[in-house]
Amino acid sequence: MNLKPRIGLSFDGQCEAAFKFYERSLNGKIELMLRWGESPMAKDAPAEWGGRILHARLAIGDTELLGGDALPGSYESPRGFSILLDPKDPGEAERLFNALAENGTVRMPLQETFWSPRFGVVSDQFGIPWTINYEKPE
Known part of the structure; x- marks a missing residue:
């Protein structure tokens, strides 16, 4: 079985x-942004x-959000829960962390830990929790 979980997020x-x-x-890359008013269900939904x-899809590397x-x-x-990102180098870890932290809340600053040269936790400006975990190649 080749099961590939995908992440689905809900917003207000x-x-x-x-x-x-x-x-x-x-x-x-945003691949889909379908509004209620553009869907086949539009006639059954309140005008507001x-x-x-209704449904959005963003391609990120070989996965989708x-x-x-x-x-x-x-x-x-x-x-x-937290969405875990595994950047391939420390510079990318810092870029991702700083981008997601923009107008968000840093839960744990990006720092060296005993298991990772760059690890940090942030909730973005939309309240979604992210964990950045760079693991040095062996």
Whole structure:
């Protein structure tokens, strides 16, 4: 079995802004940004949902980040997980950390630990938790 988990994120009306931020910060490419108002379900959804994102897809390397805006009143802040990024060099670790920390909250500064020359934890400006973990090649 070749199972490849993908990450799906929920936002409180900020999915489009978040994915544009991730496209820049993670050197990704937005492949899809489908609004409720453009979907086959538009006629069944309240008009105020029209601009909200039903489904977004961002290609990052050989994986995808998926997302959408939660239905109004149903959004819950992220908790109990972190998206782990494994940069290939210390410079890329610093670039990723600093980009994701822009207007976000640093939980653990990017620093050397006993297991990693560059490790840090940040919640971005949209409340999504990220862990940067550069492992020196052996």
